[in-house]
Amino acid sequence: MSKGDRIAASQQNALTVRQIVAASEGRLWEMLAEDLLTKTKEFTVEFSQAEFTRLTAERRVNTVTITTKVYPILRFQIVYHVGVGVDGEISEIYSALAEERLRKLNMIRLTVDPQMEPCYTDGERYLHPVMVSEELMEQVARFYENAARRPHPLS
Numbered sequence: 001m002s003k004g005d006r007i008a009a010s011q012q013n014a015l016t017v018r019q020i021v022a023a024s025e026g027r028l029w030e031m032l033a034e035d036l037l038t039k040t041k042e043f044t045v046e047f048s049q050a051e052f053t054r055l056t057a058e059r060r061v062n063t064v065t066i067t068t069k070v071y072p073i074l075r076f077q078i079v080y081h082v083g084v085g086v087d088g089e090i091s092e093i094y095s096a097l098a099e100e101r102l103r104k105l106n107m108i109r110l111t112v113d114p115q116m117e118p119c120y121t122d123g124e125r126y127l128h129p130v131m132v133s134e135e136l137m138e139q140v141a142r143f144y145e146n147a148a149r150r151p152h153p154l155s
Contacts, residue, residue, distance in 0.1 A: 021110045022083070024118035028110065029062075029080045031129035032120075036064045036078065039137045049144055066140060071095055072147040078136060085109035085120060088136065092143055094150050105139075108132055 040057035044050045054069035066076040073093040080086050088105040106122070113119050113126040120127040127135075 016116070017112050020112050020116060020118055025083065025110050028118060028120065028129050029086070032086065032132055033059055033064050033078075033080070035130050035133035036066070036136060039133055040066055040140070043137065043140060047144065049148070050140075055140070072143070072150075074140065074143050076136075076139060076143075081107075083110070086132070088139075090139060090143070092146070094147055105136075 037057045037059060040055060044055045050068075052070070053072065053074075055066065055074070056069070057064055057066045059065075062080040062082070064078045066074065066078075068074045071093070072095065073091075075091040076088060077090075078086055078088040085108050087107045090101075090103045090105070092101040092103075093099075108120045108122055108127065111119060111121045111126070120129065120132050
């Protein structure tokens, strides 16, 4: 195969990948968003601190926002970027006297796996939307673990 043929094949492969991603990215986002809503409800039922802080998830067109209503305050917004993937931002405030901690999550990109099945990637692994949801919910669990390790001021 000549160099020109390899370049043409590579360009055709890239075009095919873009077409597969474009045709399926909405379905991938739907699966991810719905799983985040479900997992947030399950987390709240299973973990009393999440119930106490009134952990909830709200969905808009291209976002899912997971928040608490009382301290410690969590605001975790997952954003779907059409044609690119998902990223997020986490805001944590552990008490009225604590400063806000703000973290940005890395982009989890849309791609196809070696079998040309649409999926997400973190740059190292191919991820099904449920796997992405599980990893994002680990951020929520980590928030509650951090809150539990902090000293509680006496009233």
